[in-house]
Amino acid sequence: MSQLVSSMNPHLQTLIELQKLDDILRELEAEVQSLPKKIAQIESQLTEHIRAVDASRKNLEENQRLRRRRENDIAALRDKISRFKDQTLEVKTNEQYRALLHEVEYHEGGIRKLEDQILTEMIESETLDKKLREAERSLATERALAEQEIAEATRRKEEDDQKLREVRARRADVQSHLPAxxxxxxxxxxxxxxxxxxxxxxxxxxxxxxxxxxxxxxxxxxxxxxxxxxxxxxxxxxxxxxxxxx
Ligand SMILES: [Zn+2]
Structure with missing residues (x-):
């Protein structure tokens, strides 16, 4: 290469150098432009994940809320039934007695229905709880990774900015050696x-x-x-x- 360079037209040599610097500048500029986009992408992915975990938590809370409500409903029905049973002691006719018994059976049926729903919801809650814990674990991992990647991208951008300043200065110097x-x-x-x-x-x-x-x-x-x-x-x-x- 030294032999080649020694006989080379000095302007040609400068032009080759200029081209090399411009190639480096182009790459650095593209990377500097892409880094904020990359950071925004990491952040929006993390936000999406956080929303998914929140939604998962709300599902579980809704399940627990429903179960509590059904348990209250069951307690209310039990009260009613015991009131009907008390009334049966004071009825005068067979019709009245049958009517009260019918009420009692009707509400007992209601309790069974509610108990079935609670059972289904308890089984669902196990799945929801497992899902939530998995989502929280993977979110913690992702959060740590995202923080690392953002720090890396920020550091990279600072390095690139510094390199850009150096290469631009070098380019200005090289350019000054060329006739206009x-x-x-x-x-x-x-x-x-x-x-x-x-x-x-x-x-x-x-x-x-x-x-x-x-x-x-x-x-x-x-x-x-x-x-x-x-x-x-x-x-x-x-x-x-x-x-x-x-
Ligand atoms: Zn050509």
Whole structure:
């Protein structure tokens, strides 16, 4: 590489450096932009999970509330029944007696129905309780993980911001070594080619658009002494020895 660099046009060398710095900047900027979104996503997932646990807890509380209400209803019915039974001692006719007995049977039926409902709800409450405890456990794990990930993303963003400042300063320095017209050419091509303005020649072709170079341009690019542009895409070309085996 040192041999290549020593005979290389200094502007071309600067342009390659500029391209490298812009590639790094682009990646850093994309990451810096993505990190707040990532943090927001982690937070909204956690909020969703917290809501699910709250809902699970409310289901269990509702189940317990229903059971208490049914137990009160049963107690009220038992009172009624015992009042009817007291009245049977004072009735005068068989009809009155049968009517009271009918009331008693009716309310006993009501109690059985309520007891069945309580039993079903007790079985449900075991499942609800188990679900709630599982959800609370997994929420605790997720909360710890989310805090870790948010701390990591925040730290990463601070690092990236610092790196961005360094790379931007380095870029300004590199840019200052280029004549204005060459820098403008670089910027123009970069704008048109999604930031990719300087590419290596690959197997006699442009490394980006793969259009074959004319022999004259290829020979010129191989020397790296002048600035050669791809005739097809306009990118600035440089020659780097092909890796062995290709
Ligand atoms: Zn090209």
């Amino acid at each position: 017209n060459i820098y403008e050419q670089y910027e123009r091509v970069a704008r048109q080619r999604k930031g990719q303005a300087v590419v290596p020649v690959h197997n006699g072709s442009c490394g980006a658009c793969h259009v074959r170079l004319r022999p004259q341009a290829y020979a010129e690019s191989k020397s790296n002494e002048t600035l050669v542009s791809c005739e097809s895409c306009g990118r600035i070309l440089y020659y780097a020895p092909e890796p062995a085996g290709e």
